[in-house]
Amino acid sequence: MIRLAEATKAVFRHRRPEPWCWAVVVEAACDGTHTSRDADQAVSQAGPAVSAHADLIAESLGRGSVYRDNVLALALAGMGDVRALPALRRLADDNRLPGDRPRVRILAALPAAELLPVVRPALRREPERTALLELLALWGPAAAPAVPEVMRILDTPYAYDALRALGRIGPPAAVAADRLAAYATGRDPGAGRPHTRLAAWAHWKVTGDPTLALDVCAAAVRSGTASHGLPFHADLGPLAAAHADPVLRMTESAGAWTRVAAAHAYWRITGDPAPAIPVLLAEVDPAWTGSPAMPVREAVHRLGEMGAPAGSAASLLRGLLAQEERLSRPFAGVRILADQAYVRTLTEALERIAPGDEAAPLRRWWK
Missing domain, CATH: 1.10.220 (Annexin V; domain 1)
Structure with missing residues (x-):
């Protein structure tokens, strides 16, 4: 049990734990006699990190409780492994599909x-x-x-x-x-x-037909509530050119989420990354712990969409990818999922901003 506790703590805390840690945690989750909910939570979120153990997980399905099938089916689903499907069908029949x-x-x-x-x-x-x-x-x-x-x-x-x-x-x-x-x-x-x-x-x-969407965006600008429609301005892109100036002004908003959304929308509308990049870079906090109140991951994603013009972000993204510890303050109970999503966002952004071999070694460990 001490070894399992150490292994579970390691996989929750570190992005690249020692291989034995995942092996111990997976074995515990597949063994219907153990009682470690933390190990179950870790395995259900692990995805590609436990791909080396996919056969053991698949073989263990249907041999325990409905709860255990839920854990193991999620583990396989996270790898895109269709061997999860029979268990998911059984869970659906019992109204036990994941609800969050x-x-x-x-x-x-x-x-x-x-x-x-x-x-x-x-x-x-x-x-x-x-x-x-x-x-x-x-x-x-x-x-x-x-x-x-x-x-x-x-x-x-x-x-x-x-x-x-x-x-x-x-x-x-x-x-x-x-x-x-x-x-x-x-x-x-x-x-x-x-x-x-x-x-x-x-x-x-x-x-x-963008007519209705443009009408709604225009009404939002006139009423002073345009910040709520910034994602739609971004999707409309050049079609929303008439609203470029009010969108640009919102990059100076007091709210971080609004600043990021406005920077992205302005770039999508005008194609000009110059005003947007400093706004987005300012939100990429190297000390971010995963708090949903801060739009760090969103800012990284938008910088990645810009590609090469956001080259000034490359060294910062490399440093964030090299960090060993996972995010510590995402929504409760999904630390591994939240951290994996952030790592994917960082990696994909870096590969678009600075294509080549530099990000490849970092990419391999989360796939």
Whole structure:
């Protein structure tokens, strides 16, 4: 037990623990007689870090409790291993699919076509499972068969997440265009200000017609609430050129999230990275612990989208990738998931900003 405690502490704390640590933790999670919830939590979040143990994990499925199957199925899903599917089907039959967004996002590594027959009945039974809508949004157009279920949720208190999923599905969700237009114009009884903005964006994504989205963005600028629509300005890009100046002014906002969103939107609208890069770099705090109140990961992601013009960020990103300890203050219970997501963002940003071999050694250890 002492060895397991040491190993579990190491995998939660370090990005690159000694290989024996993961071996011990996986063995414990696969052994139905142990009682280490920490080991279970670690394995369910590990993803590619435990790919060397995928066979043991797959062989252990169905040999223990429903709880253990949930742990092991998530571990396989995080590797994109389809051997997780039978267990996930059993879990769905028992209404035991993961219900929180961080763990549901793990499932996005599996093929949508294989998992949609599991997800669609779950949405019909429990429309309040909005984390599953997040999964559809991540799958994008591949989630098109679930459009009927998503459209039904427009009539529930969970419409906001349904609107987002429809927009991410895009043109395959064109059957929802009229309903989205009703939300965007306020004609739908369920429409409110956040719904209006999101519905207008979704209408553009499914129809290709930006008219409603541009109208909503213009209304937000006129009313002084444009900061809430900055992601939509960014998506519209040059189509939102009339709003470039107010967006640029928002890069001096008192709120860090607004500054980052405004910098990104200004670059997308104008193609000019010069005003945006200093704003984004200022938010990349080397001492960040993972607090969701700070948009550090978002700033890194946006710098990566800019590519070579953000070359001044390269040395900072390399230093962040070289750090040994994981983020310590993400949302409770998902430390490994949050840190892996940050590492992916850092690595992908660095590879786009400074393509070549420099990031390759760093990339290998999290894949």
